[in-house]
Amino acid sequence: MPEKNIGISQQTLVSNSGENENSARKLPQYIAGLASTLGALAAGMVLGWSSPAGSKLATEYQIPISETEFSWISSIFNLGAATICVPIGILSDIIGRKKAMLMLVIPFTIGWTLIICSNSVVMFDIGRYILGVSGGAFCVTAPMYTGEISESSIRGSLGSYFQLMLTAGILIAYVLGSVIPIFTLSLISAIVPLIFFGVFFFMPESPTYFLKKGQVDAARQSYKWLRGSHYNIEPELMAQNEAIELANRNRVAFTVAIRSKAAQKGLFIAFGLMLFQQLSGVNAIIFYSSEIFKSASSTPDEQSDTPTIIVGAMQVIAVFVSTLIVDKLGRRILLFISSIAMCITTLILGVYFYLQSIDYDTHSFNWLPLASVCAFIILFSLGFGPIPWMMMGEIFSPQIKGIAGSSACLFNWLMAFVVTKFYSDLKNAFGPHTTFWIFSVICLIGAGFIYMFVPETKGKSLDEIQVELGGNMTSELPRQNNKI
Structure with missing residues (x-):
């Protein structure tokens, strides 16, 4: 067969x-x-x-x-x-x-x-x-x-x-x-x-694109460039080509696939993760990090470039670490830890700025905003930063992955716009302390969302994930295809 x-x-x-x-x-x-x-x-x-x-x-x-x-x-x-x-x-x-x-x-x-x-x-x-x-x-x-x-x-x-x-x-x-x-x-x-x-x-162009267009010879040349001329690319080429042909033969109408229980739950999870990723306040913290540190400084004109650079460096290091541990610890636990940690750090930032607003002497705590923002960025980058994007390729069946994934991406950027556009307005209207407390509450709700609705996808096949979401992949895609 x-x-x-x-x-x-x-x-x-x-x-x-x-x-x-x-x-x-x-x-x-x-x-x-x-x-x-x-x-x-x-x-x-x-x-x-x-x-x-x-x-x-x-x-x-x-x-x-x-x-x-x-x-x-x-x-x-x-x-x-x-x-x-x-x-x-x-x-x-x-x-x-x-x-x-x-x-x-x-x-x-x-x-x-x-x-x-x-x-x-x-x-x-x-x-x-x-x-x-x-x-x-x-x-x-x-x-x-x-x-x-x-x-x-x-x-x-x-x-x-x-x-x-x-x-x-x-x-x-x-x-x-x-x-x-x-x-x-x-x-x-x-x-x-x-x-x-x-x-x-x-x-070279992607060999997968060439195979989707039926250009087998062009795909062969691309594989040779990528794998080396001495390497026998024929088994990989044949497997990929057969996989594409099989997916085409078993394709169902998008309107049918999107109404399945697995698709509906997948969309709910995807949009939820994107919502909590952006409403955690991460883009406000990244885009306005200089202003945050300057506001927290005891001298308003104090240069805040150094702590901002530290934040950027922490983000790079944390993303690198995340790539090493995500397949060992799992998606769900990292998302949950990330959300709880972001809740705590934004709560602390809110307390700091509240103390400033009531003229409490915070000079001895000027290190706290830098520590809190660094902790926020590190824990965000370990969990809520990369994992929602990673899971977009895991929770949707092949029939809806393209449009469903693009829709989640669109929603993510729209939420990023809302946060970055209205952060200043929110801060001016209610004060920075209230703004960070709002982010903290959202992160706490996000932790509850993960606990109740987000499945662990580590080590599971596409078929197993779809079954867990309430679908039946065998009706849409033969089980053997999950070996690919």
Whole structure:
């Protein structure tokens, strides 16, 4: 039977790659994976730009910028990212992952040009929106590309590069923004997408894309580039091609698949995780970290670049650690610990700012905001940062994964916009202490959501996850296909 053949050929492939480490070259796969995630580095620099720009932008460009106007400049990036989530998935299926990512250099260049040459708040807004389109598109295409080019033995490592490079980009923007003008930072940030284009141009297209288009010879050449000419790519090529053909034969109508109990519960979990990820206040803390530390300082004009850089460094380290432990400890426990820890740290921040608001002498506790924010970022990056994105590929059946995953991505960026746009308004209306207490309560509710509704997916096949969610994968996808 076709299903059995696929299972055997894939098992043989995995076995061969595990027993003979020299059978396929790993270096070309790492090179292609890192080249693709240079786009994530560029997106991270766009995200990190807001923090140093908050205190310098109006002065350097000699443009009056109110706090509300800057909140739009910071947050409109998220609207641009939300706009592109669904279209970029469709475009990458039509023209290919590589071409779609290379095309993103155009809006990146336009966006940074508007920022660099800006003479009004409107130009800043338009530039940031266009940069959001580029950055949001990379959040969809880069993980897709790295997942499709890599062997199963290194797929986890390559898949973690995206989040790692994104946080590295944020850290670079923090560091550079502390020592150079925002104009210069924008120029450097504009060069990174061009470097990505120059490097990624020479990388191969995803072999999976070629097979989906029926271009077997092109897929064979891509596999040879990625695995080495001496490696026998035929078993892997045949297994992947048969898997795609089998998925097409067993495909059911989207309107039928989306009404299943498993799909409905999967959507509930996905949207819940994205909601609590953003309403935890993480983007407010990242985008406005300079202001948070300056507000907590006993001297208002004290430079707060150093603690902001520390926060960025902690985020990079924590994401790296998360890639090492998520398959050992499990998704659910890390999400729960992350949510409880974020609840406690935002509660402490709220208490600190409340004491300031009643003129209590907090001089001896000036270290507390830095410690709390670092703890928040570390625990967020260990759990609620990467895991919701990871679970998007685990809780949906193949029939609805594309649209359902894109919809969750769209919802995530919209929630990120709400938090970054209205954080300043909320802080001004109710005070920073109340704002952080609101984040704390939301994190506590999120912990309850995880405890009651989120399943553990570690070590489970797609079939087992669907059954646990209330579905029956065997009616949609043969059990043997889960070996792939």
